[in-house]
Amino acid sequence: MNNQPSNTAILVFAQTAQADAVHKSIAYHQKLMAELNGHVLKTVRKSGLDYFHITESDQHGDSFGARFSNAIQSVFEKGYEQVICVGNDTPQLTTLHIFTAVDSLATGHAVNGPSIDGGYYLMGIHAHEFDAGSFESLPWQTENLATAYRELQEDIGIISDNLEPLMDLDSASDLYQFVKGKDSRKCLINIIKHIFDENSQVYATQSDRIYQIVFSSPLNKGSPTALAA
Known part of the structure; x- marks a missing residue:
């Protein structure tokens, strides 16, 4: 996909390997986390889309939900109408997942890339459908996230497309x-x-x-x- 939409950006919401070493048991091997970071950034660059890597030094808020919500809002405030959010803990993420998300967003649909553990490895969001307060209040970092987010989308009237489930690495x-x-x-x-x-x-x-x-x-x-x- 050579001609990427200029109104869509990728948000890589991921801490540095050093910070992950403090919060994730898998990160006792800091080099592994560095490689996972490098892998997702390489994949994102290959997509040709604008992207923003927001690490702990640029995150603001008292909870994960607040920091994530603020990061998404910061991308929308740059003028983008759609944002594709990814992390650093899904080695199977490919440009095909990103391109599929771009195509779905172009139809007006949101995109959910579910993780096997009940979370998400990718979220495609439209600016006009983003409710920062409701998004922040979701049960982040729990197995109930996917269910709660689907219910929120249904309540708001958001139509979403689902990508294939992938496994993320937290432990x-x-x-x-x-x-x-x-x-x-x-x-x-x-x-x-x-x-x-x-x-x-x-x-x-x-x-x-x-x-x-x-x-x-x-x-x-x-x-x-x-x-x-």
């Missing part, structure tokens, strides 16, 4: 489940193999079993499917 347990998925493994390996050289061996403790699965053999030799649990 070591999420990472373990992600690696077990046959369609997910190559994506993750391609990201994290940049972190370690070909001779790296990571020995897992009971609490870090994910590392045993991912790094039990050199990352750049053989097919990723060989790591199936």
